[in-house]
Amino acid sequence: MSYAVLEVRSFPLHARLRLEPSSHQATAIYSGSGRRALIAHLNDAAERYGLREGMSAIQALGLCPELRLWTRDDAAESEATSLLLHAAWKLAPRVEATAPGLCTIALDGRELATLREDVRRLLAELPLHGLPLRVGVAPTPGVARFAAFHAEPEMWVEDSFAFLAPLPVHLLGLTESEASLFDSLGLRTMGDLARLPEASLAQRLGERGVRLWALATGKDRQPISTVTPPTRYFAHYDFEHPAETLDPLLFLLRRFIDRLSEQLIQASLVAEIIRLKLRLEDESIVEREFRLPQATARADGLFKVVEQYLSSLQTASAVVGLELELIPTKSATRQEGLFESSLRDPHQFYDTLARAAAILGAERVGTPLRVDSHRPDAVEVGPPPAVISEYRPSPRPIPAGLPLRRFRPEFPTLVELDGERPVYLRCASARVEGSVCDTRGPWRRSGDWWEAERAWSQEEWDVELSSGGVYRLTLRPNGWFLEGVYD
Amino acid sequence: MPASPSLADLRQLLAARFPTAARKAESLVPTGVASLDHALEGGLPGGALTELVCGPSTGSGLVLTRLIASTRKARQRIVLLDAADGFSPEDEAPEILEHIVWCRCGGVDLSALWLVADLTLRDSHFAAAVIDLRGVPERALLRTPGSTWYRLQRAVEQSSVATLVLSPTPVVPSVRHRFRLAAPHHAPDLRMEREHLLHSLAPEHERARGAFHLSA
Numbered sequence: 001m002s003y004a005v006l007e008v009r010s011f012p013l014h015a016r017l018r019l020e021p022s023s024h025q026a027t028a029i030y031s032g033s034g035r036r037a038l039i040a041h042l043n044d045a046a047e048r049y050g051l052r053e054g055m056s057a058i059q060a061l062g063l064c065p066e067l068r069l070w071t072r073d074d075a076a077e078s079e080a081t082s083l084l085l086h087a088a089w090k091l092a093p094r095v096e097a098t099a100p101g102l103c104t105i106a107l108d109g110r111e112l113a114t115l116r117e118d119v120r121r122l123l124a125e126l127p128l129h130g131l132p133l134r135v136g137v138a139p140t141p142g143v144a145r146f147a148a149f150h151a152e153p154e155m156w157v158e159d160s161f162a163f164l165a166p167l168p169v170h171l172l173g174l175t176e177s178e179a180s181l182f183d184s185l186g187l188r189t190m191g192d193l194a195r196l197p198e199a200s201l202a203q204r205l206g207e208r209g210v211r212l213w214a215l216a217t218g219k220d221r222q223p224i225s226t227v228t229p230p231t232r233y234f235a236h237y238d239f240e241h242p243a244e245t246l247d248p249l250l251f252l253l254r255r256f257i258d259r260l261s262e263q264l265i266q267a268s269l270v271a272e273i274i275r276l277k278l279r280l281e282d283e284s285i286v287e288r289e290f291r292l293p294q295a296t297a298r299a300d301g302l303f304k305v306v307e308q309y310l311s312s313l314q315t316a317s318a319v320v321g322l323e324l325e326l327i328p329t330k331s332a333t334r335q336e337g338l339f340e341s342s343l344r345d346p347h348q349f350y351d352t353l354a355r356a357a358a359i360l361g362a363e364r365v366g367t368p369l370r371v372d373s374h375r376p377d378a379v380e381v382g383p384p385p386a387v388i389s390e391y392r393p394s395p396r397p398i399p400a401g402l403p404l405r406r407f408r409p410e411f412p413t414l415v416e417l418d419g420e421r422p423v424y425l426r427c428a429s430a431r432v433e434g435s436v437c438d439t440r441g442p443w444r445r446s447g448d449w450w451e452a453e454r455a456w457s458q459e460e461w462d463v464e465l466s467s468g469g470v471y472r473l474t475l476r477p478n479g480w481f482l483e484g485v486y487d
Numbered sequence: 488m489p490a491s492p493s494l495a496d497l498r499q500l501l502a503a504r505f506p507t508a509a510r511k512a513e514s515l516v517p518t519g520v521a522s523l524d525h526a527l528e529g530g531l532p533g534g535a536l537t538e539l540v541c542g543p544s545t546g547s548g549l550v551l552t553r554l555i556a557s558t559r560k561a562r563q564r565i566v567l568l569d570a571a572d573g574f575s576p577e578d579e580a581p582e583i584l585e586h587i588v589w590c591r592c593g594g595v596d597l598s599a600l601w602l603v604a605d606l607t608l609r610d611s612h613f614a615a616a617v618i619d620l621r622g623v624p625e626r627a628l629l630r631t632p633g634s635t636w637y638r639l640q641r642a643v644e645q646s647s648v649a650t651l652v653l654s655p656t657p658v659v660p661s662v663r664h665r666f667r668l669a670a671p672h673h674a675p676d677l678r679m680e681r682e683h684l685l686h687s688l689a690p691e692h693e694r695a696r697g698a699f700h701l702s703a
Contacts, residue, residue: 469543
């Protein structure tokens with residue numbers, strides 16, 4: 001069995017930088033406060049100014065006045081850790097989140113050839129998401145970690161002892177007292193340490209000594225503590241400075257969606273709902289739920305929905321935080337018939353629908369469906385089918401007359417009656433007024449009478465106006481309504 | 488008569504310079520209404536706008552249902568951009584509806600309809616599109632900026648979608664064909680079979696702008 005370690009150097013810095021559109025500016029993460037603030041991590045642009053880790057923040061600003069000084073950001077690190085773990089799960093299922101920016105993978109049963117291909121794919125993919133990766137593969141977790149530390153950007157170790165022997169002993173993470181002890185004993189490299197008997201180190205340093213000796217000899221066998229893949233597809237971020245334009249929001253959302261989409265694909269799931277929540281500076285909240293016409297895990301499709309919505313959104317104040325959640329469902333699969341014609345490019349089609357739904361609302365875009373009810377206007381929309389089946393005429397008779405074009409909602413109408421028959425009507429909302437020259441009806445309809453709250457009844461009249469036009473007029477307990485025009 | 492080499496060269500040059508204007512073969516989507524298809528030489532032209540101006544009860548709904556049935560039989564997708572959300576599918580058989588994408592734009596600003604039109608008309612999965620402006624106040628339609636119609640025309644031209652605009656008044660300036668349904672139906676017609684009513688439809692062909700075709 002062997003192990004792989006994925007490492008992102010200066011992880012707190014890259015975790016924040018990847019969520020910032022302008023990542024080329026000189027930037028550093030500092031720890032401590034006031035005069036004791038020290039540079040902990042810095043990017044290449046900052047290094048070009050002569051800045052180094054361990055330098056005081058004041059000194060660094062003296063050398064580079066435009067330096068961006070940041071503190072660590074838990075949300076950004078959590079987001080980057082999710083991405084790193086997701087990458088690790090592509091290699092094998094048993095993964096340990098060893099430390100921030102570091103995870104260990106037990107490569108049980110992996111074949112070397114396919115493993116090399118997968119590792120190279122990760123090395124190419126992860127930097128695109130803003131995380132420069134190093135990978136070390138070795139027979140034990142400890143050696144794999146040292147290999148990742150020395151990787152450029154990958155290192156494969158077969159002979160642990162030969163690899164470890166020349167490495168300086170301080171890489172073992174010694175305490176000050178241990179370092180001075182080893183120095184006084186002349187132990188400079190791990191090879192020096194490995195040549196000592198295990199029992200003598202145990203006698204001198206106890207359990208810690210045994211652990212150091214095992215690490216130095218490449219014989220560490222500490223089991224890894226595995227983490228389980230997430231069941232919630234969620235990302236959030238609080239802006240340090242309120243976002244007043246669309247660009248930083250979209251940049252961040254693209255990062256989130258890329259990561260969540262990959263996780264969905266890995267779990268063989270697709271997203272059916274996108275939930276977006278924006279927290280504004282004035283403490284108000286903008287929330288929107290997008291029900292997708294066709295569930296998908298494609299990042300482009302998901303992003304376009306959100307982008308379409310945000311590009312037409314105007315908020316009262318700047319955005320200080322955002323949350324994004326994808327609600328997953330199982331991917332529907334079906335086998336198509338030999339002669340069925342399906343979509344040429346399903347992604348394009350459902351992208352179009354999703355973008356239309358982002359503009360109009362998901363309940364307004366789709367294929368018309370009749371609801372199983374006699375209630376007037378009982379229709380809704382559903383997802384369009386991927387395949388249009390062969391047309392087989394229904395045995396139902398074709399309706400007679402002109403189709404009805406509905407007024408939604410129906411217009412309240414003033415009606416003059418002769419007995420029970422309408423003779424004149426006036427509907428300002430529909431700009432319809434005139435005397436009635438012909439009538440048909442009434443047709444009385446009712447339903448759901450067994451449920452008090454849902455019960456309905458109405459009396460329908462078809463009326464023709466002398467000025468032209470045949471309309472459907474409806475009498476309900478609350479008055480007359482113009483329901484539509486026969487067209 | 489075979490084209491002379493110089494004429495063929497000119498056609499090639501025009502086709503290269505104006506690829507959307509010069510279409511070698513134009514797809515047609517039959518409406519299923521004999522009088523309209525006859526006037527259109529087979530059906531709604533793909534990549535072009537056709538406008539049908541119609542008053543209340545003049546039979547435009549019949550044209551719409553017939554176009555829906557015609558595309559359904561051909562298993563072509565159709566998008567219905569319903570500006571006033573007036574389409575009433577409850578009378579239609581469910582099997583005739585499955586190829587429709589219904590965009591219900593009632594109660595939203597007209598600009599949202601144009602945004603959705605811009606998206607859907609560029610999607611090659613749709614063979615036909617109906618922009619139903621019936622029920623929209625004429626004043627609102629006449630206020631539509633010229634750039635919107637121009638953008639709509641460009642979107643249609645760049646796709647092969649046969650687009651029918653149903654409008655209460657002539658509003659589309661760049662339309663290839665414009666028809667008008669003027670004769671209103673009467674209450675007794677509600678008892679007549681649709682087939683009979685369709686035969687009696689007599690759309691007036693008000694405008695026919697020639698498309699530039701390449702015969703080479």
